[in-house]
Amino acid sequence: MIIDVITLFPEMFSSFLLSSIVHRAIKSAAIQVNFTQLRDFGIGKYNQVDDYPYGGGAGMVIRPEPVFQALQSLQFQQNNRPVIFFTPQAPLIRQTDINRLCQLDNLIIICGHYKGIDQRIRDAYVTEEFSIGDYVLSGGELPAMVFIDAVARLQENVLGDMESALTDSHQDGLLGAPQYTRPAVFNQMSVPDVLTSGDHKKISAWRVNKAWELTKKIRPDLIDE
Ligand code: ADE
Numbered sequence: 001m002i003i004d005v006i007t008l009f010p011e012m013f014s015s016f017l018l019s020s021i022v023h024r025a026i027k028s029a030a031i032q033v034n035f036t037q038l039r040d041f042g043i044g045k046y047n048q049v050d051d052y053p054y055g056g057g058a059g060m061v062i063r064p065e066p067v068f069q070a071l072q073s074l075q076f077q078q079n080n081r082p083v084i085f086f087t088p089q090a091p092l093i094r095q096t097d098i099n100r101l102c103q104l105d106n107l108i109i110i111c112g113h114y115k116g117i118d119q120r121i122r123d124a125y126v127t128e129e130f131s132i133g134d135y136v137l138s139g140g141e142l143p144a145m146v147f148i149d150a151v152a153r154l155q156e157n158v159l160g161d162m163e164s165a166l167t168d169s170h171q172d173g174l175l176g177a178p179q180y181t182r183p184a185v186f187n188q189m190s191v192p193d194v195l196t197s198g199d200h201k202k203i204s205a206w207r208v209n210k211a212w213e214l215t216k217k218i219r220p221d222l223i224d225e
Helices: 010-017 021-026 064-071 095-101 119-124 142-150 164-167 200-218 220-224
Strands: 002-007 031-036 081-087 106-110 127-128
Touching: 002 010, 002 021, 002 064, 002 142, 002 200, 010 021, 010 142, 021 142, 064 106, 064 119, 081 142, 200 220
Parallel strands: 002 031, 002 106, 081 106, 081 127
Antiparallel strands: none
16 A cells, blocks of 8 residues: 655654554555655745635645645546545544555545645545544644554554454444453452453453443443444
């Protein structure tokens, strides 16, 4: 999967792409992440990319021309490439979205900044918009990293144990069951007996039950769905 990221701050991604599972996904060529510096398509002597909002108000808005030129440099129209924009004004991204999008061969992510990007880019060229939560970040770079992490770990042969992706929280619409490791007793707290029983049927039933219990308590909205 080839991911092209249009951003003013590619350096924000450096340590992220060099760590953990995303790094492994890149090394094995399961994913490739390229950057397009939006500033390179800025306007005038100062490579300006933003401007005051029409109608007034605080903050700056990213102008449409640099974004369009950056998109064109990635041949987005010729190749019909999906273009994703992260914004708090969009539906929350869900595991079901990740499961679908991780199967694409390539996509483009536009990272907004300041007050966002000119609406005309969103109307005409962005194919999907997502929010990563009901709070406001300073830009789309962190959401892009969240997205890249979530799709990278689902690429073939990236996780050692494919089952571990399938048993993640949200993969079956529920939160995951609690996990324990050694020691069996820690500060007078014991691991639930069932997990050390060796009875795999019982362990499985316990996990399903705990997943339901936890989801009902913490995220009843997931059960209502
Ligand atoms: N950009 C700024 N805040 C965001 C959010 N919560 N989700 C996605 N993109 C954003």
